[in-house]
Each structure stands twice: as structure tokens, then as C-alpha cells.
Amino acid sequence: MVDPTRGVLYPARLPDFHRLGAPDPELAAWFWIPEWDIAPGRSSRQDIVAYPALNLVVEPEGVILAGPTTRVSHRDLRGSGWAVGALLQPAAVAALAEDPASLRDRAHPLAEPGLQRDVAAAMASGEGRRERAVAVLADWLSARAGEIGPAARQANAMSALLMSSGIRTPEEAAGRLAVSVRTLQRMAHRYVGLSPAAMIRRRRLQEAAERLRSGGGDLAAVAAEFGYADHAHLSTEFRAVLGFTPSSYRAATAG
Missing domain, CATH: 1.10.10 (Arc Repressor Mutant, subunit A)
Incomplete structure (x- = not known):
């Protein structure tokens, strides 16, 4: 099973985070729900090297379709809040975006007030709220996608x-x-x-970052394990996408 924090560069900074299975795995790989309550005057920065996929996200402010990313992204969490997201399978993307490449590194708002209202109501419903919110979003996605060809x-x-x-x-x-x-x-x-090729590079960068966080192997061994030509190749990829070297990342995440 894939670690639910894969792609999260600093898991220790995560708020309350849950990953739930998808009712229809042909449409979503899984659903994810962070919830946070940050003290006044403070913030929590979440740095993400995202999966090579699109995400459908419902928040208190509305609904967005977040496109695939080509670089590390971050979000500063403040106050209290939540999000309910679906990591979309390609089969679902066809029903939501004519040209997903046009959404690279950006998010597109969707005018779906009914969906936002129903997910928000589920998230306010107490025990079992996450499962109910996922069911609402999954049902909407299934109706929108229709029959899969x-x-x-x-x-x-x-x-x-x-x-x-x-x-x-x-x-x-x-x-x-x-x-x-x-x-x-x-x-x-x-x-x-x-x-x-970009999808493969993103996967192996996530895997390499995960291995470096766990402290397993020297940098040359990590590079070889995940298909990099050598240590220098791994370092170049880290700097290009994440903005820092593998050694500095390992030091920053050392327990």
C-alpha cells in the first residue's frame, strides 16, 4: 500500500490528515481530508510534490479542479478549516476538463454550489462526517462521469x-x-x-524523497534504486523541482 503521506515533503507538519478508499476506484484513486485548527497569529506551511494527476477539491470557499503540477507547491494553513479532495483517475478527468494540460500548475474554480453545500453539511455532521463527505463527492463524480468507455x-x-x-x-x-x-x-x-516521462519522473522523485526521509541507504544507493543515472542526476532533479539538494532534505527531515 502506498504511504498516504507520499508527496508530502514534511509529514510532521501535517494537520489531522485522513486518506479514505474510493467507492469507485475507476474514478478516483483515493479521497483525502485534512482538517486543521491553527492558533491565532500562526500558520502551518505544507510543501507538496504532488502526484501526476488532477484533484477535485471541495473547501468551505467552493469547489476547484486542481491541475497537474510540474514543481513543488505549498499552502499556508491558518485558522481552522478542512478540505475534501479526490485524487482523480484519468477516466474521471475526461468528464471535467477538455484539456488538462491547460491546468498545469493552476486550479480552476467549478461553479458547483450544490456540491459544496452538501459536502459542507456532511463535514458538519459529527461522527462519521468524513465517510459521508466522501460518499457525497463520490456520488457527484459518478453522476458527472457517466459510463466509462x-x-x-x-x-x-x-x-x-x-x-x-x-x-x-x-x-x-x-x-x-x-x-x-x-x-x-x-x-x-x-x-x-x-x-x-514527466509522470515517471514525478513518481520516482516522490519515492526517493520518501526513502531519504526514512534514512535508508546512502545517496548513491537511493539514486540507483529509483533509476537515476548517479548521485549527481538525483541532485539535479531535486534542485530543479524542489529547490534543494537530497542531502539538505535528508538533514531537514532527520528525526
Whole structure:
């Protein structure tokens, strides 16, 4: 099972955080719910190297479709609040965005006041509120997506394969799916908004960061384990996406 904090660079800073299974895994990989209550005058910064996917997010302020990211992102939490999010499968993206690539590194508001109202009511309903909020969001997503066709299912299979640790290159993924590399690229662009190579790079960067936090292995061993050419290649990727080196990250997250 994937660590629910994968992609969170500093898990110790997380507020109350829950990851719940998806009623329909063809539409969402999982649902996530943070809740926070920060003391007045203080804030909690959350640094994220997100999954190569889109997220549907309901907050007290409204509903947004958050696009795929190409760099580390952060949010400063203040006061009290919550969010209910769905990590979308490619099959769901087709019903929400004609061009997910246009949403890279940004979020698009959705005019869905009914959805926001119903999720907010569920989150205010006491014990079992998270499960009820997920059910509301999952039902809305299912109605919006409608019947899932063969192309969307193939896109889901593509995403699952590219997020598998055993896949190192787009060519390998295309061979496993019995499609051309060009077809794989078109599928990723249409259903995710990132290239297959970018999806692989994001997965292995998450995995490498997770391993560095756990303290396992020296930097050369971590680089080799996750498909980097050498320690320098790993360091270049860290600096380009995260803005710091693997060694400084390990030092910052040491227990």
C-alpha cells in the first residue's frame, strides 16, 4: 500500500490528515481530508510534490479542479478549516476538463454550489462526517462521469503502469500496454496533461524523497534504486523541482 503521506515533503507538519478508499476506484484513486485548527497569529506551511494527476477539491470557499503540477507547491494553513479532495483517475478527468494540460500548475474554480453545500453539511455532521463527505463527492463524480468507455479504462491502466515502480521508461510502458510510444504520449496528454516521462519522473522523485526521509541507504544507493543515472542526476532533479539538494532534505527531515 502506498504511504498516504507520499508527496508530502514534511509529514510532521501535517494537520489531522485522513486518506479514505474510493467507492469507485475507476474514478478516483483515493479521497483525502485534512482538517486543521491553527492558533491565532500562526500558520502551518505544507510543501507538496504532488502526484501526476488532477484533484477535485471541495473547501468551505467552493469547489476547484486542481491541475497537474510540474514543481513543488505549498499552502499556508491558518485558522481552522478542512478540505475534501479526490485524487482523480484519468477516466474521471475526461468528464471535467477538455484539456488538462491547460491546468498545469493552476486550479480552476467549478461553479458547483450544490456540491459544496452538501459536502459542507456532511463535514458538519459529527461522527462519521468524513465517510459521508466522501460518499457525497463520490456520488457527484459518478453522476458527472457517466459510463466509462474502453479508452478511459485504457488511460487508467496507463496511469497505474506509469506509477508502478517497475517502469523506468515510456518505451517500456508502451510495450506493456501494446501501444506505440506516440499513442501513449497522446493518451497522457488527453487524460493527465503531462507527458509519460514527466509522470515517471514525478513518481520516482516522490519515492526517493520518501526513502531519504526514512534514512535508508546512502545517496548513491537511493539514486540507483529509483533509476537515476548517479548521485549527481538525483541532485539535479531535486534542485530543479524542489529547490534543494537530497542531502539538505535528508538533514531537514532527520528525526
